[in-house]
Amino acid sequence: xxxxxxxxxxxxxxxxxxxxxxxxxxxxxxxxxxxxxxxxxxxxxxxxxxxxxxxxxxxxxxxxxxxxxxxxxxxxxxxxxxxxxxxxxxxxxxxxxxxxxxxxxxxxxxxxxxxxxxxxxxxxxxxxxxxxxxxxxxxxxxxxxxxxxxxxxxxxxxxxxxxxxxxxxxxxxxxxxxxxxxxxxxxxxxxxxxxxxxxxxxxxxxxxxxxxxxxxxxxxxxxxxxxxxxxxxx
Numbered sequence: 001x002x003x004x005x006x007x008x009x010x011x012x013x014x015x016x017x018x019x020x021x022x023x024x025x026x027x028x029x030x031x032x033x034x035x036x037x038x039x040x041x042x043x044x045x046x047x048x049x050x051x052x053x054x055x056x057x058x059x060x061x062x063x064x065x066x067x068x069x070x071x072x073x074x075x076x077x078x079x080x081x082x083x084x085x086x087x088x089x090x091x092x093x094x095x096x097x098x099x100x101x102x103x104x105x106x107x108x109x110x111x112x113x114x115x116x117x118x119x120x121x122x123x124x125x126x127x128x129x130x131x132x133x134x135x136x137x138x139x140x141x142x143x144x145x146x147x148x149x150x151x152x153x154x155x156x157x158x159x160x161x162x163x164x165x166x167x168x169x170x171x172x173x174x175x176x177x178x179x180x181x182x183x184x185x186x187x188x189x190x191x192x193x194x195x196x197x198x199x200x201x202x203x204x205x206x207x208x209x210x211x212x213x214x215x216x217x218x219x220x221x222x223x224x225x226x227x228x229x230x231x232x233x234x
Contacts, residue, residue: 046072046080046112047105051088051095055162060169062090064145064158065125067097070117072107085117087127089160090169092142094127109141132157132184134174144176147223150230152200153178154223175219177226189222194229205229 055062064087071081072094084097086104094107094115107115114128127143134140134157144155155176160169178184179199187193194216195205208228209216216222 046107047096047098048108049106051093051104051106055090055167055169058162058167058169060160060163061171062088062160062169064089065117065119068117068119070115070124072115073113075111075113077113085115087115087117087143087158089158090162092140092159094143109143114143128155130155130176130178130181130184132174132176134159134172135186147219148226148230150227151179151233152197152226152230154226155184156219175222189217189219191216194222194225200229201233204232208232 053062065085067084067086070083070085071079072083072085073079084099086095086097087093088095094109094112096105096107097103098105109129112129114126116127117125119125126146128146129141130144131139131141132144142157142159145158146153146155148154155178157172157174157176159172159174161172162168163170175187175189176184177187177197183199185197187197191209194200194209195202197205205225208214209225212224212228214221214225216225
C-alpha cells in the first residue's frame with residue numbers, strides 16, 4: 001500500500017471532485033515531500049546510460065508527457081528536485097534531460113521509488129515502482145501511475161507496444177487494484193471488476209457506485225469509485 005505520508009500525492013480524483021476538471025488524469029498536490037537533495041551530482045549518478053529511442057519515427061503516443069519539470073523519489077525517501085523528466089511508455093523508462101548539454105539519460109530504476117511530473121497546468125502525475133505480471137509475461141518491476149490510494153490502490157501501467165504490421169504504437173494500458181504491495185489484481189473498466197474484487201465489501205462498493213450515479217466504464221469514474229470507496233471505509 002502507499003502509506004508514507006511524507007510524500008503522499010493526492011489523487012487526481014480529489015481534484016476532479018473539488019474542481020470538476022473534466023478529463024484530468026493527474027494530481028493536485030498541496031502536500032509535503034521529503035527534504036530534497038541537490039540536483040547536480042546526485043542527479044548525474046542516477047543516469048546509467050544515454051537514451052537511444054528504439055522506435056524512432058514510429059507513429060502513436062510513445063511518451064506519457066512532453067519534457068516537464070518534476071522530482072524523483074529515491075529508495076531512501078529523499079528527493080531530487082528541479083529535474084526535467086519524461087516517461088517512455090514503450091520502454092517503461094524515466095528519462096532526464098541534463099541541463100547544459102541537453103543529453104537525454106535513462107534514470108536507473110533500481111535506485112528510485114517513484115517520481116512526480118508537473119504538467120503545464122500545475123497539476124502533477126505520480127508514478128510509483130511496483131512489481132506486476134502483465135498478461136503473458138513474467139513478473140516485472142514497472143512504473144505505475146497512481147490514480148487512487150487507500151484500502152484499495154488503483155495503479156495504471158501506461159504501456160504501449162509495437163503494432164504487428166506497421167510502424168506505430170498500440171495502447172497496452174493495464175489497470176491494477178492493489179490491496180497491499182504484493183497482492184494485486186488486473187481489472188477492467190467495468191462495474192463487475194469493482195463489485196467482485198477479492199477482499200472488497202461488495203455491498204459498500206455497490207452503494208458507492210449507485211449513490212454517486214457513476215458509470216464506471218471510463219477511467220475517471222472508475223477511479224472516483226475507488227476513491228469514494230476508500231473514503232467511505234474510513
